Amino acid sequence: MKKALALALATVMMLGLVACGGGDESTSQSGNTSGSQGDTSTATVANKDKPLVWFNRQPSNSSTGELDMEALTFNDDTYYVGFDANQGAELQGQMILDYITSSIQASIDAGEEITIDRNNDGIIGYVLAIGDIGHNDSIARTRGVRSALGTGVEVDGAINSDPIGTNTDGTSTIVKDGEITVNGTTYIVRELASQEMKNSAGATWDAGTAGNAINTWSASFGDQIDVIASNNDGMGMAMFTGWSQANGVPTFGYDANSDAVAAIADGYGGTISQHADVQAYLTLRVLRNALDGVDVDTGIGTADDAGNVLSEDVYKYVDEERSYYALNVAVTAENYEDFLDSTVTYAPVSYQLDAETHPTKNVWLNIYNAADNFLGSTYQPLLQKYDDLLNLKVEYIGGDGQTEGNITNRLSNPDAYDAFAINMVKTDNAASYTTLLG
Ligand code: BGC
Numbered sequence: 001m002k003k004a005l006a007l008a009l010a011t012v013m014m015l016g017l018v019a020c021g022g023g024d025e026s027t028s029q030s031g032n033t034s035g036s037q038g039d040t041s042t043a044t045v046a047n048k049d050k051p052l053v054w055f056n057r058q059p060s061n062s063s064t065g066e067l068d069m070e071a072l073t074f075n076d077d078t079y080y081v082g083f084d085a086n087q088g089a090e091l092q093g094q095m096i097l098d099y100i101t102s103s104i105q106a107s108i109d110a111g112e113e114i115t116i117d118r119n120n121d122g123i124i125g126y127v128l129a130i131g132d133i134g135h136n137d138s139i140a141r142t143r144g145v146r147s148a149l150g151t152g153v154e155v156d157g158a159i160n161s162d163p164i165g166t167n168t169d170g171t172s173t174i175v176k177d178g179e180i181t182v183n184g185t186t187y188i189v190r191e192l193a194s195q196e197m198k199n200s201a202g203a204t205w206d207a208g209t210a211g212n213a214i215n216t217w218s219a220s221f222g223d224q225i226d227v228i229a230s231n232n233d234g235m236g237m238a239m240f241t242g243w244s245q246a247n248g249v250p251t252f253g254y255d256a257n258s259d260a261v262a263a264i265a266d267g268y269g270g271t272i273s274q275h276a277d278v279q280a281y282l283t284l285r286v287l288r289n290a291l292d293g294v295d296v297d298t299g300i301g302t303a304d305d306a307g308n309v310l311s312e313d314v315y316k317y318v319d320e321e322r323s324y325y326a327l328n329v330a331v332t333a334e335n336y337e338d339f340l341d342s343t344v345t346y347a348p349v350s351y352q353l354d355a356e357t358h359p360t361k362n363v364w365l366n367i368y369n370a371a372d373n374f375l376g377s378t379y380q381p382l383l384q385k386y387d388d389l390l391n392l393k394v395e396y397i398g399g400d401g402q403t404e405g406n407i408t409n410r411l412s413n414p415d416a417y418d419a420f421a422i423n424m425v426k427t428d429n430a431a432s433y434t435t436l437l438g
Pocket residue numbers: 056057131137205231232233234254255372373374375
């Protein structure tokens with residue numbers, strides 16, 4: 001009884017404080033004294049103690065993939081938000097394998113030649129567009145495709161994810177020929193070529209480079225190419241519109257950008273949704289929670305006062321890595337109609353927060369490359385919807401995809417912000433940002 005009374009009293013007191021401070025929509029510059037709103041609501045918060053979220057590019061060693069725990073634990077309110085790269089990579093590989101198998105089966109059932117084997121040589125040839133050889137998501141996807149198709153070669157317990165250049169004769173030692181058996185007949189699966197899609201200025205995941213690559217590859221061994229696999233939809237769509245659509249070759253990407261999903265109706269093979277609607281929410285939500293001084297699980301695993309909550313089938317949190325990972329879903333001809341607009345917020349977390357109890361805060365956020373298809377056409381539009389729902393005033397900075405300096409130059413006044421959301425150019429470079437925060 002006593003305890004309940006004390007609790008009720010405390011609640012009343014808190015509400016009182018909130019009411020006093022609630023009308024004050026000012027930022028950390030104002031000397032707002034409503035301390036009950038959380039640790040960052042006074043002007044005394046040092047930049048090094050402000051909430052920080054890394055997203056899309058996880059602080060890590062670009063050669064070994066080892067997580068940069070120093071960056072991930074920069075302060076008590078630091079997190080990473082991304083998606084489960086291995087689960088998604090497995091899905092992508094399986095989606096491609098299923099497509100090949102059922103296409104062969106369909107030809108057998110129809111009593112035709114195997115149409116997916118375009119030159120009828122018994123080899124299912126594919127080419128692979130690699131996004132960034134030093135990005136763990138890209139590495140995982142390359143491994144996922146090779147693992148599912150049986151073309152991976154293990155080095156030190158993990159599948160080699162290096163690009164092969166060309167391998168039309170099957171002699172590469174980085175990959176090997178795989179096999180698929182359907183109805184008692186075995187077909188060889190060969191990675192004919194793969195390349196990191198980096199342009200001459202240094203931008204990775206570069207769609208233009210992928211478009212050039214498919215032109216070069218198709219000109220020299222076009223009739224051997226039966227399938228295209230791409231680490232993302234931006235590169236995938238460049239290859240699809242540039243060559244594969246006209247030649248009836250399925251292209252498989254990743255991200256479920258709206259244009260790629262729509263292209264499934266025209267022969268794009270499929271893509272993976274990395275649940276950007278959940279990631280964009282988490283990116284801003286962890287900041288909101290720290291700014292409100294509430295438990296980080298609020299509005300995530302535990303419903304908030306507006307009813308926002310995520311269920312376990314769409315994300316997971318790994319405490320040792322200080323990381324939230326959204327889960328992936330395959331998008332194919334069977335279900336693509338449900339994914340046509342990649343910029344719709346996720347309904348269970350689309351409730352507006354109350355502006356009195358969650359007053360406006362200022363956030364500095366950067367996108368590593370303003371020209372990145374996924375971040376530009378899917379992620380940022382989602383962030384812009386969630387920032388309203390979460391009462392965050394976000395300043396969006398678009399980088400050139402090549403140097404951190406192009407971005408950090410525009411973080412000259414960190415004092416003006418309550419929190420930071422960072423998307424690095426290179427996963428090794430966390431310190432370029434944290435040094436600016438002191
Ligand atoms: C996306 C890519 C994007 C990259 C940028 C990945 O998660 O799938 O499309 O280019 O992030 O870092």
